[in-house]
Amino acid sequence: MLAGTTWIDDNVRPREFDVEIDGDLDGKSLLRALSHEAAHIRQYAHGHLVDMVRKHDKVKWRGELYDRELMRNEHRHLAPWEREANRLECSLVWEYLRTHGRWWDESRVLG
Numbered sequence: 001m002l003a004g005t006t007w008i009d010d011n012v013r014p015r016e017f018d019v020e021i022d023g024d025l026d027g028k029s030l031l032r033a034l035s036h037e038a039a040h041i042r043q044y045a046h047g048h049l050v051d052m053v054r055k056h057d058k059v060k061w062r063g064e065l066y067d068r069e070l071m072r073n074e075h076r077h078l079a080p081w082e083r084e085a086n087r088l089e090c091s092l093v094w095e096y097l098r099t100h101g102r103w104w105d106e107s108r109v110l111g
């Protein structure tokens, strides 16, 4: 897994998250991964995506129950929340580039 987001405080409209991103990603991939996980944080925080606690094998997306299996890597492309996160990822990366005019400058971050 290159990146992942977990809520920490509450499964319904959480406010605290744990985001893990592969430290070996280059700047461009890191920006994309961070943007993608930010999209999932938004989905959880707005209550659009809810990990069901009593029905462990289900997640709720915009009021409808889906199998948690869709969160596994091999099925992920079928999940509607992933399609949305991919769109938001593109928007965020585009916005970053529009604002900064270039990809992440690693020398400024790491130096």
Ligand SMILES: [Zn+2]
Residues within 6 Å of the ligand: 036, 040, 082, 085
């Ligand atoms: Zn995702």
